Amino acid sequence: MDDATEVIAYNHHSPGEIGIVMPHDFIYSRTFTFKSGQTLPGFRLRYETYGVLNTTRDNAILICHALSGDHHCAGLHSTDDRKPGWWNNLIGPGKAVDTNRFFVVCANVLGGCQGSTGPSSTHPATNRPFGLGFPFVTILDMVRAQKLLLNHLGVDELHAVIGGSMGGMQALLFSIEYPAYTRRVLAMATTAREGAQAIAFNEVGRQAIMQDPDWNRGDYEKGGGPRVGLAIARMMAHITYVSDASMDRKFGRRRKSSGAGDSYNFDVQFEVEGYLRHQGQTFINRFDANTYLYITRALDHFDLPHAYGSLEAAFAPVQAETLVVGFTSDWLFPPEQNRAIALALLRAGKRASYAELSTDLGHDSFLLESEELYTLIRGFLETKAARVFDFSI
Amino acid sequence: MSLLSQPKARNGTLPSMTGAASSKVIEKRTVDMQIIGEWVEPGSRVLDLGCGRGALLDYLVQNKQVSAVGVDLNFHRITACVARGLSAYQGDMMSFMRQFADRHFDRVICSRTVQELDDPSAVILEALRTGKSVTVGFVNHGFWKNRFGGLFGGRKVRNEVYTTEWHESRPTNPLTIADFQDFCAAKNIRIIRRVHLSGNWRTPLRLLPNLFAGYALYDLARGE
Secondary structure: OOHHHHHHHOOOOOOOOOOEOOOEEEEEOOOEEOOOOOEEOOEEEEEEEEOOOOOOOOOEEEEEOOOOOOOOOOOEOOOOOOOOOOOOOOEEOOOOEEOOOOEEEEEOOOOOOOOOOOOOOEOOOOOOEOHHHOOOOOHHHHHHHHHHHHHHHOOOOEEEEEEEOHHHHHHHHHHHHOOOOEOEEEEEOOOOEOOHHHHHHHHHHHHHHHOOHHHHHHOOOOOOOOHHHHHHHHHHHHHHHOOHHHHHHHOOOOEOOOOOOOOOOOOOOEHHHHHHHHHHHHHHOOOOHHHHHHHHHHHHHOEHHHHHOOHHHHHOOOOOEEEEEEEOOOOOOOHHHHHHHHHHHHHOOOOEEEEEEOOOOHHHHHHOOOHHHHHHHHHHHHOOOOOOOOOOO | OOOOOOOOOEOOEOOOOOHHHHHHHHHHHHHHHHHHHHHOOOOOEEEEEOOOOOHHHHHHHHHHOOEEEEEEOOHHHHHHHHHOOOEEEEOOHHHHHHOOOOOOEEEEEEEOOHHHOOOHHHHHHHHHHHEEEEEEEEEOOOOHHHHHHHHHHOOOOOOOOOOOOHHHOOOOOOOOHHHHHHHHHHOOEEEEEEEEEOOOOOOEOOOOHHHHOOEEEEEEEEOO
8 A cells, every 4th residue: 555545545535445344253151131031141243343443442333234134234255245245335434434433343133144143043952053942032132232242342332323224223222221331323214113014014024934834833954944935025025125116217117028018927027026036036045034033023022112111211311312314215114203213302301313315215215325314424423422511419 | 785775686696795795694694693592591492493504503502501402394404403413303393393292492493484484373382382482583574675675676575684586585474573563462472572683683773673673583472
């Protein structure tokens, strides 16, 4: 690297790339008790970090992933990778989440299947996958496990915790469970309470998996299992992540075959069918069916008003500054559910903002490449925290 | 730049404002800050309806340590507020206020917003429900220069504050001091204090405010 590249790499206004990153494993070897009361003798979280933890150990940003996400949110694992991490557009040197300034941490959730301990991990006693023998996981369990990781990494307090969808739920819980530890919360396309429609979609996905004979009550070999059911679950769920308008723009009624007319069979005719089948097929090669059951159940159980008496009561301990972002075309966690979070925080006397972006990309809009969103996030992360110092006795 | 002699529009726009003129605009835009700043109790809970980029709230947070929240419809203005470290909510002010209990806020501010509201009466009454007091600041369209500009110029009022031509302006519902005082009387709203400023928006004025005041500020509370 010559002087010129050095300058560019640290120029705030010319975003660069993180480059090659490596996953790490955090092994927790003491008993972990889940919210359900079930226990594990220990667990593993697979995680990545970008940037450097400063000497005051307070520049860390935790990124929380959504249902099917993982710890690999930025950079490349090798130069042969076709795609970078899932939030690479947001995270990197000079980007909205600036790795020149912040120490970014992202872990695969507890109960996940991308390297962290979950239903697809091998049970030490039986030497077979846990399957349905795995403890029931909640969003709270995911948050507690990540806090143990942050302690292990020597992070004294979080500059921010950021997440969309299920990641937003974790971010909110962080500020409730660890109020003095969490300075900023950025929650996008999320909800404080999984509603009936979202539970309904999760249930259809679970039924697709559980009605597949290869599910075998969750007892299947690693890499095997209900491939058809899991693919169907993903195809359906994918529809809930986009929108009528965005699908029509992307596919319209375009045909797969060259013939423009109707062919009277049930092979793939429309491009949208081919696309969904492709989504389903890619998913089964990287995701575990039992894990899908567990994590959708964790989403279903997420209900802050119920867990704490009311949403205001849930937010009572919060010390963080919160920014909630909703997206007009998100019909899985619509703007109204995002507004409700900011309003309850404000009613509880907390510092909270709500911003709404007009997009037609549906729920997945939070992953959008948008300068407007980047400016908002950068502004939120880089303000001097208006910390209230109470000198009264 | 005189308000009376409206500058002739060239290509439909006002000549770009430089030097003294632009600083005069900034001065006018910040005039209510100082007065509202004097009215606001230190450490109180303040809601700003139509908070824009958060200049007023920022001033109140810096100088009066208020706990502040602003409401605005525009994403970019909310972004500006967030970058200032302010709490800001993007959305409709009426549905926002309905989410809060009676007297939740110590003060609700409506600074140069009333003339653009769909239903000013409903907004002010709702603000008087959720706020212990309500501050309203507005440009007095009864000010003689505004009257004469319309009368002799034969044009929509244009000046340092209302810079745009009719066809590029948001809908406005201009009001005068007399209109506003009639409204308060009709709705049994108590006027706790008022300040009328002359055409320079600086010098307080007592005589014939509806004719000679350029800007008016009212501090309101619910009638007994």
